[in-house]
Amino acid sequence: MKEYEPDGAYPEGYSYWEYGTTYNVLLLAALNKILGEDITGSLSRNFMQTASYYEHMTGPTGQSFNYSDCEFSPNLSPAMYWFAQKGNAPSLLWVEKNYLSETNRANNTANRFLPLVLLWGGDINIEKLTPPQSLMWTGGGRTPVSMMRTSWTSPEAIYVAIKGGSPSSNHAHMDIGSFVMDAGGVRWAMDLGKQDYESLESKKMKIWSNTQDSERWQVYRYNNYSHNTLTINNELQQVSGYAPIEHTTRDTTFMSAVCDLSSVYATTVSSCKRGIALVDKKYVMVRDEISAPADTPSTIRWTMLTPAKVKKIKKDRIELEQSGKKLTLKVVGKYPVRLQTWDTRSPNAYDASNAGTVKVGFESEVPAGATGHFTVYLLPEGSTYDSGKNMPLSQWPENITDN
Template sequence: MRKKWLTSVLLGIVVIFSGFSQSGISKKLDTLPSHPRLLMQQGEEKALMEKINKSATWRQIHESIISAGDDLLTRPPLERKKIGMRLLDVSRESLRRIFFLSYSYRMTGEEKYLQRAEKELIAVCRFTDWNPSHFLDVAEMTLGVSIGYDWLYKELPEDSKKIIRAAIRDKGLRPSFDESYNWFLKTENNWNQVCNAGMTFGALATYEEDKEWNKNIILRALRSLPLAMKEYEPDGAYPEGYSYWEYGTTNNVLMLDALNKVLGEDITGSLGRNFIQTAGFYQHMAGPLGRSFNYSDCGEEAGLAPAMFWFADKKKDPSLLWTEKNYLSEAHREYNTANRYLPLALLWGADVNIDSITPPHALMWTGRGRTPVSMMRTSWTSPEAIYVAIKGGSPSSNHAHMDIGSFVMDAGGVRWAMDLGKQDYESLESRNINLWSMTQESSRWQVYRYNNYSHNTLTINNELQQVSGYAPIEHTTHDTTFMSAVCDLSSVYATTVSSCRRGIALVDKKYVMVRDEISAPADTPSTIRWTMLTPAKVKKIKKDRIELEQSGKKLTLKVVGKYPVRLQTWDTRSPNAYDASNAGTVKVGFESEVPAGATGHFTVYLLPEGSTYDSGKNMPLSQWTENITDN
């Protein structure tokens, strides 16, 4: 493991310094701008305010931050209260408070925000520690304290600055050299991005106190970050899914933006070759109802992602903000002011003319990599649009579930095929569930929401999917009369089938078709269970179809198969005391058997009310032949 990591780090160094020599970066770090230097430098307030005043939308966002700052004036300072093993909620609220108050002071000059920010800074800096055993807590606290220290540097009393500097050094940066805590330097997931961003901000904020030591922290982060940025290759898909994209990628961009400013050059391409393409992934991951494709440990609720404004600027593509502009409305004020990153939307997006943003052209997006995904829709402008998305990958990935081959579907303004998402981590950790082990035998897979029994995929011979398996997306078709993706699930079911492939298609912009082709082993039959989780009510079950209804809309699930099928429903309640309630949901689908040595195929048509299917388009998956191309 250590040899593998060392090789990766050395490769990362080559990538980093292909555009910048180590000595060149060191030299640039020796001539940093004066405070404030992070994200918004001295004198940039006036230009930002001029941009804000030109737009009613941006004015509303600006005023919502100021109003939230006013609300904080009478609240008691934060206290060091952990939930289980985490201080993370406190760290995140500290970042929100300090960021909002510091922004409010810099943009208005009103002393009340400076005084309240100082009070908050001193309170968290006097904590006994920032909980280094869960280093995300340290990273987010360091990020927030560093922004406050830098942005308010010229106005803070020297005694306060001394306390804050010491906390950044002793409670933030110094623990990052402890091998018990700094494993984030060696990983590819969001911990790498969040922790390196926090440490980089701490080092930049206090740089003058010990230039060589802080320089070492920054260069260490630059050696480590490419491990995480490589995860976006080759197309920009983020393995950990929608909400973890918002977390990891936002911190990644924070670090890049801060360094680009102080270095005076853009180092983004030198650190991650295809990182910039990930904006398309995030945009297509949200359906027409504002609900995400919430695979793995992700939540379904979508919301404003300030990082998208950074990407839109880099790519010179305002259409990337088609979904984001809806979240800027007054209706989302409460949600937005709970977003600790909200000021970034102004810092990165105030140049954008919100009213001139047009919808994207592409109705489909496919990404390969560790967790391949494909998303397709009938329209960007209609809330009634059909949206369907499917994933491949492996249960062994960080935050993954046994949801390989799973899909979600929206149509007629409702979600028909859904995902339960994660269960609260503390509720499981407190029951001694080994939640972070990804081995086949891990108790993680006994949690109902995490195994394949609860997802919109197959269960074969009542067995769990194989953690060691990996399912690529083999083919896609982009014709608007037949948008499709084909996923090879064979290795995920290696103990129960000879081969297993799933195709999903959005046909004629009218309905969705899911086709599975399964070959049983020569000596053993395969019992197939096809399930779709839904919040709809089951109105009728007939021989070959199930009729669903919700919110006054109807959907018919019709099944055609080579072998007889038994349509049925399954309860989503679990007998385990540690499992969350899944009230208001039901699983629908069928069971069938593929005889030993035989190959069976099963097609499910998901038909919105009023639509009919074309049986001629139910072709073998081998005829869905267009190869995957770059987005």
Template sequence: MKTVFTLITLVLLACLNAKAQTDRIGSQISLPDHPRILLLKGQEEPIKRTVAADKTWEKLHTIILAECDALLNEAPIERIQIGRRLLGKSREGLRRIFYLSYAWRMTQQENYLRRAEKELLAISAFSDWNPTHFLDVGEMTMAVAIGYDWLYYGLAESSRTAIKEAILKKGIEPSLNPKYNSWLKITNNWNQVCNAGMTYGALAIFEDQPELAKSIINRAIDSVVLPMKEYQPDGAYPEGYSYWGYGTSFNVMLASALEKAFGTDFGIAAQPGFLQTAAYLENMTGPSGMAFNYSDSGLRGELQPAMFWFANKRKDPSLLWVERDHLLNDEAGKFVKDRLLPATMLWSGGVSLSSMTAPKALMWTGMGKTPVALMRASWTDPAAIYLGVKGGSPGTSHAHMDVGSFVMEADGVRWAMDFGMQDYESLESKGVDLWNREQNSQRWQVFRYNNFVHNTLTINNELQRVFEKAPISAFSAKPEFMYAVTDLTACYKESVTKATRGVALVNKAYVVVRDELETPAAETTVRWTMLTPADVKLLGKNKAELTKDGKKLILEVREPARVVLKTWSTDPPQAYDAANPGTIRVGFEVQVPAQSKTALTVLLIPEKAVKKASAKVQPLEKWPR
């Protein structure tokens, strides 16, 4: 009786929520039989043929099965919450169930089925999936839905009943409660992840609750376009590299599942800028394999399953150039950390390594909420120069005070670096008010988050303005002088009347960073900073030699004429700050008179290009358009 009452309540809640919905599914109330999520019955065969014919895909397939073998004797995960999050357990649940379900579909070996069933029942027995932090519910619902759907006819009837009940009560039901579903109206990765998870739950139980399931799916299609507007106009993802890997991957999981079940993704992939975002992600990785890790991002690049979906959609295997490197060189231990890895096998389309050719364009520029310019001397030379610069705003989701910041690498060394994120729990557990973005909030006292440690300017020792924005105002992709100019003025409002930064890759040989400033009716102190993992040797007042891994880079200040280079420590100033071993800041400070104009011009010159960097640097207005 209680279950019947619960289901009636769910349907009523769904109907109330559906009043403002567009019924995109229409009168269709039936779907393909199980399995219906991502991979229909019989669609294992093309994957098996690819695995048999291609050593690369055989390797990845074998890695997944080997990890499943290792899981056979592991105990199921337990409901252990860390701080406000159960997310680590949800992610591990998704990883285990997706892997084991894939292994069962591909081999029909009973041990994979039973081990997955054991995991599903353990998770279904949790008291809840932590709806107060709904990402946890989103990922757990996706995990259980995939297992329920893919293993449906191998599961005991009692298991199906328990798992289905968990999807309803611990996944879908909380998503109908306004106390937990504010993610429906936000524009960041939460919307993408949670809507994908709820849709998977709805698809899994569609035949039992068709009206409820339709409502959940219609709601997701309406809601997910909100974060998808963030990709406009060119595909630059405002939350950066790591959160692209999160939000975009789950967005693709949503689109792919809808298309497989209904024969259409209801226009999701056609949202402006979305298909172009694959080029953004590809260009965000330097020749070293490290990412441009601005905002809350990690540094190390990794295989991105979603890129295979994009390459298929765009019929452009050159989008997989970076993925090719991962397929060739990553160790098994790195692959199996990715909970969505089996999706790579589903979306690869059997693409061969030989067809994954290098992109032709050496520069990619994206506008939008966080504009970026990404340029390189070569796609095929691991020693090539790579230069990335960003504009945007500290007020954007997961952003730092890194407006105008850049990264630079040459000879396989990341010379100008970014710390990226600090683990959230390490700050939250110490009482740091991390998610308050107000100008004077504690967030901006975290060492890795403010502008004092990023490769940008600090003016009058003040923080960048949180709710202002810096656009990219000019750029050129001409190989002899690739550049981008960012107008930083608003982010230093009241400290200067104008601040403009140009970064250029000159003749594919060296980098120029030029800042042009105009001061108000007061003397202004400007600090130019570059964070580096290199050893720094000051050669004179305006020149430094950076050394790392047997390579050298010259940092030379061309103007102003009177400048004294110095270094600053990266030791954490607060007890809650993460340690930063092996790093240092190098730069200089200048006093700019009131109501005057000045330029700061810095060259970053790899050792082999020292003789090529003799030309005078022109004012930004004369940089070739």
């Protein structure tokens, strides 16, 4: 139960939440009935908050924030009906109700826990559910995450989610500082997610060691080269590092989270922080602040994995197109940047195919002993950015209540 502390974020991510938490609530339900009393609260004060974590982990496209060894396609989770019943919080099923449709029949009938929906949700009127009130959720613990959106009801809503943590966690990738983004009904910033374990183990890959020199980090989908984060001096992230979310802002004109990545890049920088903000419910802003060591420059590679087509690359922007929608990456930095794309094909026979994806971003150098800052505006079609809100991370507002 301590895995859910301090406020419900599950360290192993979306898919393993469903796996582990289902068995957890089965045990709790059985014990509560056998003992004739509710022992849930005495086991973990913050356990009930984990249902909100799981609900916020799905974006308006219907895809999850699939960090670590997780899938991006969600399915029905009967455990959520237990949380909704136990907490008298039917809005926890706002996302789940979509999985009861006829189009999900095959997945549902293959779900061995499907009868639990009747057991725990039989008294809940699915047709009268109201959406959650909060547009943002942040949790700490072993894998801190922050997720924010512009709406629960619009399929066109903007959604962005970022994670901290450590590559040393169970099922973790070197994806510290990585994010996903939805807008206009499509996912723009994506995560490749897991690779089938058997496909690697059958080739004698030793993927279950989390040491710095483990073969696990040779797998393309597991290292930082494939994620929406930074690569510095072409080195791997440090397994011994841990990135906390330092502070958040819940104001709907500047929902944001700031993550200290310094220890994850300890061999290449003296400090490194990333802030991500959903500004005025119109666009996403990613700001990185990096200080190079006194005696060594830091070569920065900023990457975002996307299924979109690259239409144009200009001096300071990259234009993407997908499903008839457009997104522009506008880059502003203290030091010159070189915008480019990278192929996601791997030369290794053991790596899975990443067909239909491309990495976009830039490279730059921060001189020895200097501090650089780089801001990427992710602009859905028709939106403009406010340069006045591109402040140093130390000036980002903190802990403002929801509007």
